[in-house]
Amino acid sequence: MTETLLSVRDLRVSYKVGASRIDAVDGASFDVPRGTIVGLVGESGCGKTTIAKALTRVIADNASITGGQMMFEGRDLVSLSERQMNALRWREIAFIPQSAMNSLDPVYTVESQLNEVLRRRGGLGRREARKRCEELFELVGIDKGRLSDYPHQFSGGMRQRVAIALALALNPKLVIADEPVTALDVIVQRQILDQLRELQAALGISVIIVTHDISVVAYICDRTVVMYAGKVAEAGSMQATLTEPSHPYTMGLRNAFPDLQGAASGTLTPIEGAPPNLAFPPPGCRFAPRCPFVLETCRQVNPPLETVGPNHVAACHRAGEAVELRTQAARVDTWSGKVLA
Amino acid sequence: MPHLKAAISRTLQLALVLWAVVTILFLMFRLMPGNPMAAYIDPTFTLEQQQALMAQFGLDKPLWEQYFIYIGNLLQGELGQSFRYREPVATRIWALLPNTLILTFSSLILAYTFGILAGAYLAWKRGGVVENAAIPLVLTTRAMPEFWLGMVLLAIFSFNLGWFPAGGTRPAGASYDSLWALYTSREFLSYLALPALTLAIYSQGLPLLLMRSNMLDVMKEDFVTMARIKGLSNWTVVVRHAARNALLPVMTSFAIAVGYQLQGNVVVESVFSWPGLGRELVNAVSASDYPLAQGAFLMIAVVVILMNLIADLLYALLDPRISHA
Numbered sequence: 308m309t310e311t312l313l314s315v316r317d318l319r320v321s322y323k324v325g326a327s328r329i330d331a332v333d334g335a336s337f338d339v340p341r342g343t344i345v346g347l348v349g350e351s352g353c354g355k356t357t358i359a360k361a362l363t364r365v366i367a368d369n370a371s372i373t374g375g376q377m378m379f380e381g382r383d384l385v386s387l388s389e390r391q392m393n394a395l396r397w398r399e400i401a402f403i404p405q406s407a408m409n410s411l412d413p414v415y416t417v418e419s420q421l422n423e424v425l426r427r428r429g430g431l432g433r434r435e436a437r438k439r440c441e442e443l444f445e446l447v448g449i450d451k452g453r454l455s456d457y458p459h460q461f462s463g464g465m466r467q468r469v470a471i472a473l474a475l476a477l478n479p480k481l482v483i484a485d486e487p488v489t490a491l492d493v494i495v496q497r498q499i500l501d502q503l504r505e506l507q508a509a510l511g512i513s514v515i516i517v518t519h520d521i522s523v524v525a526y527i528c529d530r531t532v533v534m535y536a537g538k539v540a541e542a543g544s545m546q547a548t549l550t551e552p553s554h555p556y557t558m559g560l561r562n563a564f565p566d567l568q569g570a571a572s573g574t575l576t577p578i579e580g581a582p583p584n585l586a587f588p589p590p591g592c593r594f595a596p597r598c599p600f601v602l603e604t605c606r607q608v609n610p611p612l613e614t615v616g617p618n619h620v621a622a623c624h625r626a627g628e629a630v631e632l633r634t635q636a637a638r639v640d641t642w643s644g645k646v647l648a
Numbered sequence: 649m650p651h652l653k654a655a656i657s658r659t660l661q662l663a664l665v666l667w668a669v670v671t672i673l674f675l676m677f678r679l680m681p682g683n684p685m686a687a688y689i690d691p692t693f694t695l696e697q698q699q700a701l702m703a704q705f706g707l708d709k710p711l712w713e714q715y716f717i718y719i720g721n722l723l724q725g726e727l728g729q730s731f732r733y734r735e736p737v738a739t740r741i742w743a744l745l746p747n748t749l750i751l752t753f754s755s756l757i758l759a760y761t762f763g764i765l766a767g768a769y770l771a772w773k774r775g776g777v778v779e780n781a782a783i784p785l786v787l788t789t790r791a792m793p794e795f796w797l798g799m800v801l802l803a804i805f806s807f808n809l810g811w812f813p814a815g816g817t818r819p820a821g822a823s824y825d826s827l828w829a830l831y832t833s834r835e836f837l838s839y840l841a842l843p844a845l846t847l848a849i850y851s852q853g854l855p856l857l858l859m860r861s862n863m864l865d866v867m868k869e870d871f872v873t874m875a876r877i878k879g880l881s882n883w884t885v886v887v888r889h890a891a892r893n894a895l896l897p898v899m900t901s902f903a904i905a906v907g908y909q910l911q912g913n914v915v916v917e918s919v920f921s922w923p924g925l926g927r928e929l930v931n932a933v934s935a936s937d938y939p940l941a942q943g944a945f946l947m948i949a950v951v952v953i954l955m956n957l958i959a960d961l962l963y964a965l966l967d968p969r970i971s972h973a
Binding site: 363365393394397404409427 | 869870871873874875876877878879880881884888889892893896966967968969
């Protein structure tokens with residue numbers, strides 16, 4: 308087992324909406340080993356983007372980190388002062404946003420935006436910055452003549468490459484990519500993922516990829532963290548979690564996506580219903596109202612994360628019966644006709 | 649050369665708009681009730697004398713012929729003779745235009761500088777006590793009629809405190825070698841202060857509220873969040889990214905404001921006896937001095953159109969998305 312770069316423990320992030328408080332992330336724990344790609348996967352609203360933002364501590368005005376730890380190389384990001392945190396931002400933890408169109412300032416050239424981080428954050432001189440810009444463009448495969456172009460002059464895929472170049476500018480240790488390919492078509496998705504993988508391996512950095520698309524995880528990630536309704540449902544190596552899922556939600560997710568390779572793996576089966584309203588979470592397991600294998604205890608007792616294999620944890624009362632549940636989960640009729648709460 | 653091409657096509661459009669304005673002005677004054685010569689012609693004149701005068705001004709010719717003569721004259725910078733002053737309209741206008749432009753631009757630059765800074769600040773410090781007090785205050789200044797505000801300022805700072813003169817542009821009897829000498833003199837500044845302040849107070853609400861709401865929108869943009877994630881300083885995030893983007897529509901509104909301001913000047917110039925185009929326009933219309941009124945209208949239209957052109961070109965310069973479109 309490699310050394311851990313980031314270790315998130317019992318993280319809680321809540322939003323104040325009106326008078327009520329919504330725990331978008333409710334006690335999430337997972338690790339990011341050095342030099343690996345970790346996929347944070349789940350439906351919209353499960354808290355994965357909130358975690359990604361929380362790691363930079365740039366969160367919405369009505370959100371706050373209410374508990375837990377984010378240990379990054381021995382420092383707890385939760386308790387760092389704003390000044391200490393700011394020193395870390397981009398130099399050690401960089402971010403690739405979902406839509407590179409909106410995340411690049413439209414009125415400056417991409418070179419000027421690269422320069423901004425290189426010079427203001429990296430302390431490089433004019434000439435060094437210019438050299439680094441060319442280097443970065445070469446790294447992501449864009450002609451350096453386009454450095455003086457504005458964001459709107461690039462295509463979607465190119466813009467995402469620019470975003471990757473920006474993220475790599477200061478040689479960070481951790482890159483958080485929030486749905487980095489969601490806005491792109493499948494061909495470009497693959498190119499970008501290939502490039503990300505290549506750069507990650509070459510530079511030895513760690514990457515967290517936030518995605519709702521389990522085929523992206525299967526394609527690129529070393530490890531998987533499956534989130535459901537603010538909690539970690541299952542986590543482990545990509546192989547283990549996707550070939551031998553122990554949580555019914557992971558089994559369901561796997562059925563609901565085609566894979567990126569294009570191999571037809573049978574019919575796509577959606578998980579009926581929607582995640583619970585986090586203002587009023589169900590008392591027991593949060594997946595219970597949608598789970599085809601629900602038991603009475605599931606509705607009352609929240610299952611803790613338990614080891615189900617080497618380096619593989621799941622939060623399910625029936626994790627012990629995973630082999631049997633997997634065969635049932637593979638059948639379409641298991642998931643249809645499920646009565647919704 | 650996308651910039652040059654855009655500039656040329658803009659200039660051509662401008663010429664077209666100008667032609668339309670000129671034509672409308674020409675027709676407007678000829679459709680107005682009453683004889684345009686009424687102010688000029690003495691009732692004791694004989695019919696022959698009246699006709700001779702009409703012929704002298706070309707008013708006996710058919711409308712289309714008058715129109716071409718008018719356009720032809722305009723192209724040579726000839727705006728006709730003022731009925732009242734018995735001097736060329738152009739001379740009169742050139743004497744008054746600088747006063748109006750100085751008043752307009754000094755008040756607008758004041759209003760926009762203040763409005764942009766205060767608007768950006770209010771957006772940044774959203775939801776505080778300052779905002780709760782400032783927004784109603786700004787709306788109040790926006791709701792006050794300019795002539796009323798002008799009179800209040802006059803009553804306080806001129807009649808009561810005696811800090812500023814009550815009207816005009818220079819002390820009685822003072823003469824200056826040139827307009828430049830007048831405009832750079834200290835006395836002129838004290839004459840300019842109250843009317844400029846009146847217009848500035850009236851005008852700052854628009855850029856302030858516009859800047860504030862733009863800023864609030866831009867602050868929600870992903871690139872502002874990204875700037876924070878990049879660990880850039882607050883100043884860089886707010887000024888270099890948020891304010892820079894929020895400024896774009898405010899710049900356009902400046903040009904439109906110049907148009908409004910020239911219209912507002914009519915009132916404020918009257919209150920402060922400011923010898924400008926606006927006051928002259930009022931006088932010319934009430935005295936049926938049609939050539940002068942027509943010339944003043946035309947001049948105001950030219951300034952408004954020119955400002956729109958400047959705003960367009962400036963916008964292209966400030967927003968790369970426009971110049972590449």
